[in-house]
Amino acid sequence: MKRLTYLACTLAVSLLVAAMIGWSVAAGNFLVPVIAIPLGIVVVLACRRNVQEVIGDERLSKVRSKAALRTLEVAVIAGAIAAVILYSFIISESLSPKITGSVYLNDDGTSSMVISLYRPGGGETRENLIRSVTIPDINSMNEAEALIYYQFRREAFLENERNGIAGMTIGASLAALLATFGAFYLYYDRKY
Amino acid sequence: MKNRIRVLRAEREMTQEELAALVGVTRNTIISMEKNKYCPSLKLAYRIARTFDVGIDDVFMYEEDVDGPAGDDEA
Numbered sequence: 371m372k373r374l375t376y377l378a379c380t381l382a383v384s385l386l387v388a389a390m391i392g393w394s395v396a397a398g399n400f401l402v403p404v405i406a407i408p409l410g411i412v413v414v415l416a417c418r419r420n421v422q423e424v425i426g427d428e429r430l431s432k433v434r435s436k437a438a439l440r441t442l443e444v445a446v447i448a449g450a451i452a453a454v455i456l457y458s459f460i461i462s463e464s465l466s467p468k469i470t471g472s473v474y475l476n477d478d479g480t481s482s483m484v485i486s487l488y489r490p491g492g493g494e495t496r497e498n499l500i501r502s503v504t505i506p507d508i509n510s511m512n513e514a515e516a517l518i519y520y521q522f523r524r525e526a527f528l529e530n531e532r533n534g535i536a537g538m539t540i541g542a543s544l545a546a547l548l549a550t551f552g553a554f555y556l557y558y559d560r561k562y
Numbered sequence: 563m564k565n566r567i568r569v570l571r572a573e574r575e576m577t578q579e580e581l582a583a584l585v586g587v588t589r590n591t592i593i594s595m596e597k598n599k600y601c602p603s604l605k606l607a608y609r610i611a612r613t614f615d616v617g618i619d620d621v622f623m624y625e626e627d628v629d630g631p632a633g634d635d636e637a
Binding site (some may be wrong): 427432 | 580582583587590591594600602603605606613
């Protein structure tokens with residue numbers, strides 16, 4: 371078997387196993403990965419054994435280790451920047467939409483509240499107003515009105531929360547990546 | 563580090579592919595060594611020297627100004 375055939379075979383097996391795992395998770399059948407993963411490894415190893423050409427040597431190892439190290443460096447720097455920017459959507463006031471509440475006294479003696487949502491970074495002007503909701507009588511707010519207020523507030527900060535979660539996910543992934551690198555570094559440092 | 567791989571190979575009418583197979587590396591590694599872009603490990607250097615049936619000093623030449631502490635370690 372030629373090296374290219376082996377690489378094509380490895381790619382095909384990897385894709386097939388990944389698709390089977392994806393399907394089994396979606397279908398709730400957890401027996402498939404238990405069979406598919408070891409079977410995939412066996413097929414790849416069998417293909418590797420039949421390769422007549424040299425698959426890897428010391429130069430390739432050096433190239434791969436350098437490429438991996440550069441990838442790690444770039445990923446850590448770019449990921450840290452992205453994580454901080456995305457997380458600032460949660461903690462920064464200038465990036466969060468502004469919610470204001472104004473209480474009005476009605477003719478019948480009740481108090482109503484107008485809650486308005488404004489674009490981030492702008493003033494409380496009509497141009498910056500995204501939408502508003504009115505609670506007719508705040509002293510006797512019913513469950514439906516409370517739910518509307520809750521939904522209003524939740525939807526207002528939904529995008530910021532999503533960005534923040536994405537930032538935290540990237541940050542946690544980077545920490546895991548660095549921890550894995552550190553563990554392997556210590557292992558090889560002891561080995562050699 | 564300079565080397566005489568190309569010369570020794572030509573003297574023995576050996577192709578890069580043949581030498582690569584004999585020392586157990588890819589042809590690209592032989593090409594990189596011949597262009598002085600890659601410095602092999604001591605193990606590989608010995609394998610190459612033994613394949614040509616010469617001493618390691620007859621294949622690889624250490625140059626103090628390039629390979630010394632102040633030189634570039636990449637090649």
